[in-house]
Amino acid sequence: MFSSSFRKYLFICKTRIIRSFTYRFDVFGNILMQTIVMVTTAFFWKALFQDETFRNGITADNMMTYTIMSSVLSVLFTTGVERRIQESVEKGSIAIDLMRPVNVFGMFFAEDLGNLIALLFQNLLPILLLGSLLIKVPTIVSVSAIPMFAVSVILSMAINWLTAAIFGMWAFTAISMDALFQVKKHLIRLLSGSIIPIWFFPKWLAGILNALPFVYIYQLPLDIYIGSASNEEIQGRMLIQLIWVLILAALFYLFSKKSLKKVLVQGG
Amino acid sequence: MITVRDLHKEYLVSEKGKGLGGTLKSLFRNEKKIIGAVNGLDFHVNKGEIVGFIGPNGSGKSTTIKMMTGILTPTSGEVLIDGRNIARYRKETVRKIGVVFGQRTQLNWDLRLEETFELLRRIYQIEKKDYLDILEVMDSILGIGELLDKPVRQMSLGQRVKGDLTAAMLHSPKVLFLDEPTIGLDAGSKYALRKFIKEINTIRGTTVILTTHDLGDIQELCERLIIINNGVMMDDGNLSEIVERIAPYRTLTVEYYDSIVPTHPKAEILSAADNVVRYKFMKRELTAARLISDLSSLHPIRDVGIEEAGIDDIIRIAYAKTVQS
Amino acid sequence: MKKVHFCLAHHLRVTMYTIKMALLTIIEYPSNILGWLISNPIQFLLGFATIKFAVEQFGEINGWDYGQLAFLYGISVISHALSMIFFVQGWFMGYYVIDGAFDRFLTRPMSVLYQFFFTNINIFGFTDLIPGILVFLYGCVQTDFAFTVSNVLGIIVMLTGAVLIRGGIYILLGSTSFWTKSANDFGQFTQEIFDKTTMYPLSMYPEAMQLILTFLIPIGWVSFYPASELLGMKTLCSSGGMGVWITLAAGIATMLAAGLVFQTGLKKYESAGN
Structure with a gap:
């Protein structure tokens, strides 16, 4: 039996699923747009690679898989938590949100989870299918890589959500958040390997990026998927990924305590 | 103009x-209906x-x-x-x-x-x-x-x-x-x-x-x-x-010295509580002065008040009419 | 003729005043401008740098070397920036439709489309202009592009046409909200698609797609064809030295089509509430 508090989150989750299915045009429009972006990126790599092979044995074919899986992952990394916090603060409804008998971040998390479940069917599957049809079937390098890939993706999602929530909490202090959210979006887009893998980056830059959390969102699971790194290397990087999850979780905990207190003192 | x-x-x-089922269904097929918001003004x-x-x-x-x-x-x-x-x-x-x-x-x-x-x-x-x-x-x-x-x-x-x-x-x-x-x-x-x-x-x-x-x-x-x-x-x-057309009546409120309810052939009793009785009467059939003098001949009156049908009555009646029709 | 002149002067006066109001608004919120001044250059300069890393590994992409790519990328970002200043509202048209925000424009004696865009000029768009110009100038130096009178005129004509094409497509996409009755937000995807198709040589795509983006949707004319011509590159369809003028013509045609679709949609506008 579900406990009653879990039920509450379940309800929030379900409302989100229904809401995101409501606009049929948005659903089809989104799939179309995401497919176009995916296919054009694939052609970019085809044109760049021609028949050449990159230094660590990567072929154009690997890059096709990389591109499709990156699009698929981007669906899993959709979050609304920063927007929700910002809206809640701007409209002043944060005080009401805080008074509800559920943890406010728990609520945002449940909403994102609900969205995600809807997105699995309305975005992820169609994109995977269209990618397989239009580009190629993105097969994983080996069956044995599946569990590692799965674990790594879950850790990636944790990093992604926690980063979003931490950024969102800045909305409690700053007035104009739009630009900041954009900065975060572009940093993740360009420095996480989501479009261009960081093997292409100069050594010194790749070194710096390996120390930052961004590459552990896209690059690591994708490297596992296409098999572009040795097992030892992967294990080492997954350890760093796990450490980043823990660091971000601690930061999240700290910030959420602090910003909630601030709201309560100010009275929202 | x-x-x-x-x-x-x-x-x-x-x-x-x-x-959930309904929303899923409407993804692929939804029913359309024409609703008339304004119908011949x-x-x-x-x-x-x-x-x-x-x-x-x-x-x-x-x-x-x-x-x-x-x-x-x-x-x-x-x-x-x-x-x-x-x-x-x-x-x-x-x-x-x-x-x-x-x-x-x-x-x-x-x-x-x-x-x-x-x-x-x-x-x-x-x-x-x-x-x-x-x-x-x-x-x-x-x-x-x-x-x-x-x-x-x-x-x-x-x-x-x-x-x-x-x-x-x-x-x-x-x-x-x-x-x-x-x-x-x-x-x-x-x-x-x-x-x-x-x-x-x-x-x-x-x-x-x-x-x-x-x-x-x-x-x-x-x-x-x-x-x-x-x-x-x-x-x-x-x-x-x-x-005049929708609500051609007035209301007379009479306060008596005792708790009694005198009636009048041309006035309808709306309410009676304690010493106060409210009468509704048509303007065309009866004047307020006439009603008061008739009632006071039956029982001594302490106080009276006259209310015209207000604009709120008009609106209420007009809205109610449409609900019935 | 006199009437046209009068009408033009009227629109110009209103536009000048809305620009003044936009500047006054910026002064009211200085922290906003700072945010965009950081965020937009990061996006494009970083984006440009990452391409550089990838392309450097292979030397060139479809016969375009790095300097030529910079030239193309720069032009694409500049036209993007200009379209952000004048037409960014198109991205949010859906919200206006659902929210009933066209009511006000409809009760005023000017074109709704004109008011929609020009009473909301987005001066912040110039923050996109900075990285665009920087990358473009870098490309000019790398390719030894000569700033002759005809070249400069060509760039101006091309940018005008490019902005009209972009603006027209924003309007066309935004207008779908009149029919779907939902606040479709195509902003992010529109930008990604424009980025993918105007920042890189169109020739890297299959021929069918090139043909669609040349004749059906005039995206190829935003940057690829005119820039190829200015740089002397070969393309699938030769524009016969008229590239920049075709861009302008395509821009005007797209805008006209967009205006027509918008006007048709506006008849279906339902305002907000009952």
């Missing part, structure tokens, strides 16, 4: 299923009239106002402003009208009030001299002068409504449409607004069309009422004439 002919507006509404408004447009929420009142101001395109029929079809000749016809929506401002939130006015001056191509003249008039009626330098976001609702009224009057429109202008206003601002409507109507001869739920607005301002419900006209006429 305004002619509305056989006006219709239909909406195509898609029906969404309930629950005909009326004419003369120059210089103040007309109250009333009706319950969802009556088609807003839709009608929006068609009269060129916002919505009628499904069929036409609205003529000063002889011109507003749907067809929007740009030249809207020059003749001013519109204020009570819940929506056209003032630029971030800037001083005067910035919005200056923008409107350029949009409507108003000469500087005319612009200053009208500002002076508006200052004398609303005291807008002291607000010109104030950023709109720092204004109270009352001040903002004053700003919006001035904005709507800058180009000296022949007709002014006010959609629930007094909503949320305090007593002082309401008074200022009603004074403004009366004055521009007498000084400038501006025709005013007003929608409101506020009975005070109607009683104080409107010479004529148009009552609309379910997209059709329920009543159209002079306020007192509508009262």
Whole structure:
């Protein structure tokens, strides 16, 4: 039996699923747009690679898989938590949100989870299918890589959500958040390997990026998927990924305590 | 000034299923239904009239106002402003009208009030001299002068409504449409607004069309009422004439010295409690003086009070009629 | 003729004033501008740098070397920036439709489309202009592009056409909200698709797609064809030295089509509430 508090989150989750299915045009429009972006990126790599092979044995074919899986992952990394916090603060409804008998971040998390479940069917599957049809079937390098890939993706999602929530909490202090959210979006887009893998980056830059959390969102699971790194290397990087999850979780905990207190003192 | 002919507006509404199953289904197929919001309205408004447009929420009142101001395109029929079809000749016809929506401002939130006015001056191509003249008039009626330098976001609702009224009057429109202008206003601002409507109507001869739920607005301002419900006209006429027709009765409240209930052949007893009895009687059949003298001949009376059927009775009756039909 | 002149002067006066209002608004919120001044250059300069890393590994992409790519990328970002200043509202048209925000424009004696864009000029768009110009100048130096009178005129004509094409497509996409009655937000995807198709040589895509983006949707004319011509590159369809003028013509045609679709949609506009 579900406990009653879990039920509450379940309800929030379900409302989100229904809401995101409501606009049929948005659903089809989104799939179309995401497919176009995916296919054009694939052609970019085809044109760049021609028949050449990159230094660590990567072929154009690997890059096709990389591109499709990156699009698929981007669906899993959709979050609304920063927007929700910002809206809640701007409209002043944060005080009401805080008074509800559920943890406010728990609520945002449940909403994102609900969205995600809807997105699995309305975005992820169609994109995977269209990618397989239009580009190629993105097969994983080996069956044995599946569990590692799965674990790594879950850790990636944790990093992604926690980063979003931490950024969102800045909305409690700053007035104009739009630009900041954009900065975060572009940093993740360009420095996480989501479009261009960081093997292409100069050594010194790749070194710096390996120390930052961004590459552990896209690059690591994708490297596992296409098999572009040795097992030892992967294990080492997954350890760093796990450490980043823990660091971000601690930061999240700290910030959420602090910003909630601030709201309560100010009275929202 | 305004002619509305056989006006219709239909909406195509898609029906969404309930629950998760319903939403999933409507992803692929959804049912469409035509709903008639306005179903054949005909009326004419003369120059210089103040007309109250009333009706319950969802009556088609807003839709009608929006068609009269060129916002919505009628499904069929036409609205003529000063002889011109507003749907067809929007740009030249809207020059003749001013519109204020009570819940929506056209003032630029971030800037001083005067910035919005200056923008409107350029949009409507108003000469500087005319612009200053009208500002002076508006200052004398609303005291807008002291607000010109104030950023709109720092204004109270009352001040903002004053700003919006001035904005709507800058180009000296022949007709002014006010959609629930007094909503949320305090007593002082309401008074200022009603004074403004009366004055521009007498000084400038501006025709005013007003929608409101506020009975005070109607009683104080409107010479004529148009009552609309379910997209059709329920009543159209002079306020007192509508009262005469829909509610031709009065109520007499009599307080006796004892707890008794004397009856009268031509008066109906509405209620009786303690020493107080309320009688309802038709104006045509009986005068109040007659009723009082008849009753006092039966029992000694301590006090009396007479009530006319109020505007709220009219509206209640008019709305109730539509529910039955 | 006199009437046209009068009408033009009217629009110009209103536009000048809305620009003044936009500048005044920026002064009211200085922290906003700072945010965009950081975020937009990061996006494009970083984006440009990452391409550089990838392309450097292989030397060139479809015969375009790095300097030529910079030239193309720069032009694409500049036209993007200009479209952000004048037409960014198109991305949010859906919200206006659902929210009933066209009511106000409809009660004023000017074109609704004109008011929609020009009473909301987005001066912040110039923050995109900075990285665009920087990358473009870098490309000019790398390719030894000569700033002759005809070249400069060509760039101006091309940018005008490019902005009109972009703006027209924003309007076309935004207008769908009149029919769908939902606040479709195509902003992010529109930008990604424009980025993918105007920042890189169109020749890297299959011929069918090139043909669609040349004749059906004039995206190829935003940057690829005119830039190829200015740089002397070969393309699938030769524009016969008229590339920049075709861009302008395509821009005007797209805008006209967009205006027509918008006007048709506006008849279906339902305002907000009942």
